[in-house]
Amino acid sequence: MTTMISSLTKEILIISREQDVVPFRNRVKEHAVKIKMGLVNQTKLMTAASEMIRNMLRYGEGGQASVETISKGSQSGVRLIFVDKGPGIADIQMAMKDGFSTGKSLGLGLPGTKRLVNEFDIQSELGKGTVVMLIKWANG
Amino acid sequence: MERIPILKMGPFLLVTIQVDLYDRLALDLEADLVQMVSKTEAKGVLIDISAVSIVDSFMGRILGNIASMSKLLDAETVVVGMQPAVAITLVELGLPLKGVSTALDVEKGMNLLRSIIQVQDPKEEDDDDDLIFD
Amino acid sequence: MFVNISTTLKKKKSEILELWIKNQLADSHSSEDLISNKELRGQSEEIVNALLNNLNENNINNSQSSDFDLLAELLGAFSIMRAKQGFSPRETGSFILSLKEAILEVLKQESADPNQLFEESLKLSRLLDNFTILTFETFIKGREEVILRQTDEITDISTPVIKVWDGILAMPIIGTLDSARTQVVMENLLQEIVNTGSVIAILDISGVPTVDSLVAQHLLKAVSATRLMGADCIISGIRPEIAQTIVHLGIDLSQIITKASLASALQYAFKSLRLEVRKTSLENKATTKF
Structure with a gap:
């Protein structure tokens, strides 16, 4: 049995400079609190958001990030979608490995972020950009 | 421009981070702190992050950098007051901040710094690291 | 009709x-x-x-x-x-x-x-x-x-945190440790460390039936998180057959302090806090002294 995911509320923010991460994290927190997500899961989700925003700014020259409250059956959660029009990722499997980095970071970005959330999906096309979707369930 | 204040307390420097960090702010703190350590010849640096609700990989790296840089200038760094949720998230992220000493609160951190310095001072050759959790 | x-x-x-x-x-x-x-x-x-x-x-x-x-x-x-x-x-x-x-x-x-x-x-x-x-x-x-x-x-009931001494917490883990359980264990333990200002936490795994590489990973996570908070974590209650499995599976637990029993973990904790437990000579009644 597959249950449909339905979106309840959605907000979209434009990400163009570093400071934009602060209001976005606050929106994420508001949504997480609304569905009574526990503090640890809230922190994981906000940290994941932070990682993704940094990636967008560093590799994708900014873009837009959306946060929405969703429900699936009796579960509720928060879904974040990050869309950039940057150069894209050549080898996603490689990028998902621990320790891989093209920039001067620790290379924890994508695989680390994946460990912080329940669902993680990345799609990228060279020259077109990257879309990352992640979901954290309230009790996940 | 926003900056995080650095307080001098005897031989130590105390930084209390009370705002949400973004990259520029963290990088400025790193530069300012290293400058201060050099200028004041501080023996220890206490970074209180009890008001910080998230530490991501970049900020984790900055904390590690501060510790390594201060070490080069002969100062120990102790990160104090990390919230449980932040600690769990950092571990899950794969960033256990190796090489950074930690303590529960400013008082315990201060005691830890004193004991490290005491151990180092009398006999410089014997580098006793027993009290650092690394 | x-x-x-x-x-x-x-x-x-x-x-x-x-x-x-x-x-x-x-x-x-x-x-x-x-x-x-x-x-x-x-x-x-x-x-x-x-x-x-x-x-x-x-x-x-x-x-x-x-x-x-x-x-x-x-x-x-x-x-x-x-x-x-x-x-x-x-x-x-x-x-x-x-x-x-x-x-x-x-x-x-x-x-x-x-x-x-x-x-x-x-x-x-x-x-x-x-x-x-x-x-x-x-x-x-x-x-x-x-x-x-x-x-x-x-x-909730299977993860109690016990304050065994001023500055020392113990947490007996009973049953299988999966990732959801680990999170609850960590949350309770770390919160209690903050509440009591404890510097040593003992995780007793006598009640954990098996330790495979996944469970070991969860334990290592709990230890790392405790360290990040500024406290030390000891794993106790390692039964001989668990020690065998750990070595056979090639799991490296050398970075953490492990003890066979809760008693020896407590002894270690006392030592690192510079506490001493001994019998008094006046009476036969055993009392604890600093």
């Missing part, structure tokens, strides 16, 4: 209700001890009213019609109640199925034309089958809620 099925049934309402209740009571599976006759009658009456008062020629083919909202709500409430009271699926299902029988029985008495009887029976059957499915769905949802609540309770 009837022309309008809904008005016919409305007229026969009390008859349907009596027949339905009789059916339910006759059903040998019905659990009398779980629900009183009076309550059963009350529920049955509400449902018959909600069905027949809102039934008309237009909505008989459409169980989704908003006319049946009240009925759906009642059925949902009753089946969730039954799930929580411990009714079996068969009992809950036959509750609504026996209503269909009662209605069809009455319909048979009223009808002379077999063709029409068949047509109308089919329509009613379809409608009531839909309500049966709805009842079942809510019944299962009710059961799931019960299971969810129990799971929460188990996780």
Whole structure:
């Protein structure tokens, strides 16, 4: 049995400079609190958001990030979608490995972020950009 | 421009981070702190992050950098007051901040710094690291 | 001969209700001890009213019609109640199925034309089958809620944090350590470290049946998180067979302090806090001294 995911509320923010991460994290927190997500899961989700925003700014020259409250059956959660029009990722499997980095970071970005959330999906096309979707369930 | 204040307390420097960090702010703190350590010849640096609700990989790296840089200038760094949720998230992220000493609160951190310095001072050759959790 | 099925049934309402209740009571599976006759009658009456008062020629083919909202709500409430009271699926299902029988029985008495009887029976059957499915769905949802609540309770009671000394916490872990459990364990332990200002935490795994690489990973995570907070973590209660598995699987636990028993972990903790426990010479009664 597959249950449909339905979106309840959605907000979209434009990400163009570093400071934009602060209001976005606050929106994420508001949504997480609304569905009574526990503090640890809230922190994981906000940290994941932070990682993704940094990636967008560093590799994708900014873009837009959306946060929405969703429900699936009796579960509720928060879904974040990050869309950039940057150069894209050549080898996603490689990028998902621990320790891989093209920039001067620790290379924890994508695989680390994946460990912080329940669902993680990345799609990228060279020259077109990257879309990352992640979901954290309230009790996940 | 926003900056995080650095307080001098005897031989130590105390930084209390009370705002949400973004990259520029963290990088400025790193530069300012290293400058201060050099200028004041501080023996220890206490970074209180009890008001910080998230530490991501970049900020984790900055904390590690501060510790390594201060070490080069002969100062120990102790990160104090990390919230449980932040600690769990950092571990899950794969960033256990190796090489950074930690303590529960400013008082315990201060005691830890004193004991490290005491151990180092009398006999410089014997580098006793027993009290650092690394 | 009837022309309008809904008005016919409305007229026969009390008859349907009596027949339905009789059916339910006759059903040998019905659990009398779980629900009183009076309550059963009350529920049955509400449902018959909600069905027949809102039934008309237009909505008989459409169980989704908003006319049946009240009925759906009642059925949902009753089946969730039954799930929580411990009714079996068969009992809950036959509750609504026996209503269909009662209605069809009455319909048979009223009808002379077999063709029409068949047509109308089919329509009613379809409608009531839909309500049966709805009842079942809510019944299962009710059961799931019960299971969810129990799971929460188990996780809560199985992770106590004990303050064994000023500055020393112990946490006995009983049962399997999966990632969800690890998170609860870590959360409780770290929160308690903050609350009590403890500097040493002992995780006792005597009650953990097996340690595979995944469980070891979870333990290492708990130790790392404790260190980040500024406290030390000791793993105690390592049974010989667990030590064997750990080495055979090639798991590296050399970075953490491990002790065979809670007692030796406590001793280690005392030593690192520079505490001493000894017998006093004055009396034979053992007392602890700093």
